[in-house]
Amino acid sequence: xxxxxxxxxxxxVSEGASLELRCNYSYGATxxxxxxxxxxxxxxxxxxxxxxxxxLVQGIKGFEAxxxxxxxxxNLRKPSVHWSDAAEYxxxxxxxxxxxxxxxxxxxxxxxxxxx
Amino acid sequence: DVKVTQSSRYxxxxxxxxxxLECVQDMDxxxxxxxxxxxxxGLRLIYFSYDVKxxxxxxxxxxxSVSREKKERFSxxxxxxxxxxxxxxxxxxxxxxxxxxQPQHFGDGTRLSIL
Numbered sequence: 008x009x010x011x012x013x014x015x016x017x018x019x020v021s022e023g024a025s026l027e028l029r030c031n032y033s034y035g036a037t038x039x040x041x042x043x044x045x046x047x048x049x050x051x052x053x054x055x056x057x058x059x060x061x062x063l064v065q066g067i068k069g070f071e072a073x074x075x076x077x078x079x080x081x082n083l084r085k086p087s088v089h090w091s092d093a094a095e096y097x098x099x100x101x102x103x104x105x106x107x108x109x110x111x112x113x114x115x116x117x118x119x120x121x122x123x
Numbered sequence: 124d125v126k127v128t129q130s131s132r133y134x135x136x137x138x139x140x141x142x143x144l145e146c147v148q149d150m151d152x153x154x155x156x157x158x159x160x161x162x163x164x165g166l167r168l169i170y171f172s173y174d175v176k177x178x179x180x181x182x183x184x185x186x187x188s189v190s191r192e193k194k195e196r197f198s199x200x201x202x203x204x205x206x207x208x209x210x211x212x213x214x215x216x217x218x219x220x221x222x223x224x225q226p227q228h229f230g231d232g233t234r235l236s237i238l
Binding site for chain 2: 016053
């Protein structure tokens, strides 16, 4: 069965430090991969997505993610974290046909705290 | 930009009440979804709809029903609210037609408390 694992429930980084959030997936074919961010009290906003082609994808807010098929991973990175990046981050895998449409499977989320 | 609007940000109801959560999208999307979000569990799919009057159960449909009378509107119904349905509820929409690579667009969520 398809699944997504985010091994880190909570991460704390200092402002200005680099960030890497981990995501591992289990899927039989080439997946469609997404990262979403959720600020406190808000819905989910799409950061970036991977379908095919270049394995390093750029997103909004200075984030990037790298697809590594051999490791079944799609880790999210940012070179320098800002205090406004404090939020919860969700990795999701798509491409799963679910009746008439597509279904996303979400990881459990990683909460990011940023120290001044 | 796609706009998904959930009618209430915060809602407090009593056990046994019938509760309606409303969601409207403005992009003519075929697919609409209802999730609940609980700490440590991520997002879990309750129901989704791929067309008007069409619905499919998700992973946790028990205690919920849905209604989609118009393409832009998708309602989640708690027939008899219970305290274990206290949660954050998120609505999402996306293109249909077998477009499996389309991201879902989310509303801001409704934080529902059942007392």
